[in-house]
Amino acid sequence: xxxxxxxxxxxxxxxxxxxxxxxxxxxxxxxxxxxxxxxxxxxxxxxxxxxxxxxxxxxxxxxxxxxxxxxxxxxxxxxxxxxxxxxxxxxxxxxxxxxxxxxxxxxxxxxxxxxxxxxxxxxxxxxxxxxxxxxxxxxxxxxxxxxxxxxxxxxxxxxxxxxxxxxxxxxxxxxxxxxxxxxxxxxxxxxxxxxxxxxxxxxx
Amino acid sequence: xxxxxxxxxxxxxxxxxxxxxxxxxxxxxxxxxxxxxxxxxxxxxxxxxxxxxxxxxxxxxxxxxxxxxxxxxxxxxxxxxxxxxxxxxxxxxxxxxxxxxxxxxxxxxxxxxxxxxxxxxxxxxxxxxxxxxxxxxxxxxxxxxxxxxxxxxxxxxxxxxxxxxxxxxxxxxxxxxxxxxxxxxxxxxxxxxxxxxxxxxxxxxxxxxxxxxxxxxxxxxxxxxxxxxxxxxxxxxxxxxxxxxxxxxxxxxxxxxxxxxxxxxxxxxxxxxxxxxxxxxxxxxxxxxxxxxxxxxxxxxxxxxxxxxxxxxxxxxxxxxxxxxxxxxxxxxxxxxxx
Numbered sequence: 388x389x390x391x392x393x394x395x396x397x398x399x400x401x402x403x404x405x406x407x408x409x410x411x412x413x414x415x416x417x418x419x420x421x422x423x424x425x426x427x428x429x430x431x432x433x434x435x436x437x438x439x440x441x442x443x444x445x446x447x448x449x450x451x452x453x454x455x456x457x458x459x460x461x462x463x464x465x466x467x468x469x470x471x472x473x474x475x476x477x478x479x480x481x482x483x484x485x486x487x488x489x490x491x492x493x494x495x496x497x498x499x500x501x502x503x504x505x506x507x508x509x510x511x512x513x514x515x516x517x518x519x520x521x522x523x524x525x526x527x528x529x530x531x532x533x534x535x536x537x538x539x540x541x542x543x544x545x546x547x548x549x550x551x552x553x554x555x556x557x558x559x560x561x562x563x564x565x566x567x568x569x570x571x572x573x574x575x576x577x578x579x580x581x582x583x584x585x586x587x588x589x590x591x
Numbered sequence: 592x593x594x595x596x597x598x599x600x601x602x603x604x605x606x607x608x609x610x611x612x613x614x615x616x617x618x619x620x621x622x623x624x625x626x627x628x629x630x631x632x633x634x635x636x637x638x639x640x641x642x643x644x645x646x647x648x649x650x651x652x653x654x655x656x657x658x659x660x661x662x663x664x665x666x667x668x669x670x671x672x673x674x675x676x677x678x679x680x681x682x683x684x685x686x687x688x689x690x691x692x693x694x695x696x697x698x699x700x701x702x703x704x705x706x707x708x709x710x711x712x713x714x715x716x717x718x719x720x721x722x723x724x725x726x727x728x729x730x731x732x733x734x735x736x737x738x739x740x741x742x743x744x745x746x747x748x749x750x751x752x753x754x755x756x757x758x759x760x761x762x763x764x765x766x767x768x769x770x771x772x773x774x775x776x777x778x779x780x781x782x783x784x785x786x787x788x789x790x791x792x793x794x795x796x797x798x799x800x801x802x803x804x805x806x807x808x809x810x811x812x813x814x815x816x817x818x819x820x821x822x823x824x825x826x827x828x829x830x831x832x833x834x835x836x837x838x839x840x841x842x843x844x845x846x847x848x849x850x851x852x853x854x855x856x857x858x859x860x861x862x863x864x865x866x867x868x869x870x871x872x873x874x875x876x877x878x879x880x881x882x883x884x885x886x887x888x889x890x891x892x893x894x895x896x897x898x899x900x901x902x903x904x905x906x907x908x909x910x911x912x913x914x915x916x917x918x919x920x921x922x923x924x925x926x927x928x929x930x
Contacts, residue, residue: 414666416666420669420715420719432910439700443701443705444708444710446711446712447707447708449705450708450711451711451712451714452741454746455718455739455740458718458737462718462734517700517762518701519700519701519704519761562896564897564900
């Protein structure tokens with residue numbers, strides 16, 4: 388075994404432990420942080436496979452953005468864990484069934500005679516030059532239509548998410564930044580001239 | 592054996608970056624107090640050492656020997672982890688910074704992405720500090736900070752996309768070399784990417800939670816924001832990370848838009864002034880570092896909705912438009928794409 392194998396084993400162990408912690412920890416914030424660790428460790432594994440672009444992007448997108456929002460929501464909601472745990476035994480058979488189907492699918496794909504790894508040509512272990520450039524070359528030439536379609540689907544998802552959640556309510560007071568900037572002294576301030584008290588006929 | 596030597600050599604290089612960085616942070620705090628003092632017609636610190644140069648070390652010693660107070664209902668593990676989670680990315684990002692041609696800890700191909708990934712991790716320390724302290728003020732500060740950092744990261748990322756388009760590379764050294772040419776500082780990216788240059792630095796100020804975008808600390812409303820429950824050395828760690836991040840953003844603005852270590856007079860005059868040198872990089876970064884202090888002494892704090900509006904409705908549209916503009920300029924050969 389060489390250095391890389393030891394590193395892989397260490398990272399893989401950490402990944403499995405962290406992934407287990409996501410579903411077993413009682414505190415939702417702790418679980419979310421374990422998920423962060425899971426993403427980070429799998430990014431390390433990708434970098435170990437010389438896919439540094441994908442690895443760093445995983446950290447950037449999932450750890451840097453998605454999980455921050457996730458953590459944000461988890462903290463705001465102050466989830467009560469006890470009622471969530473009550474259904475555990477009830478849903479256990481369904482969960483086991485799904486897990487079993489998934490395991491069977493993975494065995495069929497990865498280990499079977501039909502789709503075994505040895506039936507495919509191995510990808511080049513080390514891509515010459517920049518990993519990012521190679522990926523870009525592939526995405527914008529051979530896979531340009533799937534890539535564009537995926538982009539459009541994501542755009543539709545964004546628009547749909549906003550359209551579904553955005554409500555226009557009546558009677559809400561909002562600031563209009565344009566008006567705030569355009570405001571002048573004369574709009575807010577009125578100078579009233581009054582006769583002074585000390586003139587003749589007034590005062591003591 | 593070779594592996595061990597490599598490890599030792601890498602460790603030595605890490606120390607060679609980290610120790611001067613910590614010293615720079617120490618003197619940056621002194622510079623901040625002095626500069627803001629002068630701007631407000633005060634003297635700033637004067638007592639300890641000649642020109643108050645020993646002040647940062649006195650402050651450090653004071654902070655390290657103070658008692659660590661932990662709130663009773665704090666989440667112990669996350670409370671201790673939070674300062675470390677802030678500090679680690681702030682220092683890890685320095686791994687890909689080139690100080691001169693070929694002088695960097697690591698010259699990875701996706702250096703810019705690595706930088707973005709590392710700087711986006713710092714927010715965890717802030718969020719967790721706010722949550723784990725079990726304090727209302729700390730939590731409010733953490734919420735504000737998280738929303739703000741996530742918003743400005745997008746504008747910052749798009750500004751850097753323009754840099755990538757203009758330079759044709761993700762490698763930071765290549766980005767600097769793409770700005771080399773015989774027209775001195777007119778070759779640098781600040782000219783074709785002028786709006787991005789402004790957006791990048793302002794977003795950088797917002798990313799580091801500095802005035803006028805320091806609502807996460809907001810002394811007048813929420814005492815000290817996310818680190819209100821931290822004392823002594825734990826607070827010092829937050830402080831160190833914040834200032835290390837400020838210096839990092841200053842250096843990055845110099846590298847991305849002002850030609851890094853390149854001389855502003857390259858191709859015009861010969862001799863020392865026309866030569867690229869790491870001194871140029873530090874000089875340029877010092878300008879931005881000074882701007883941080885200048886802003887703090889000058890501007891009142893932004894209102895929270897104004898910060899959000901600036902990020903989402905002003906900066907992000909500008910950056911998205913400029914990605915298209917710079918792409919057209921390069922395809923039309925108005926701007927030369929350097930590699």
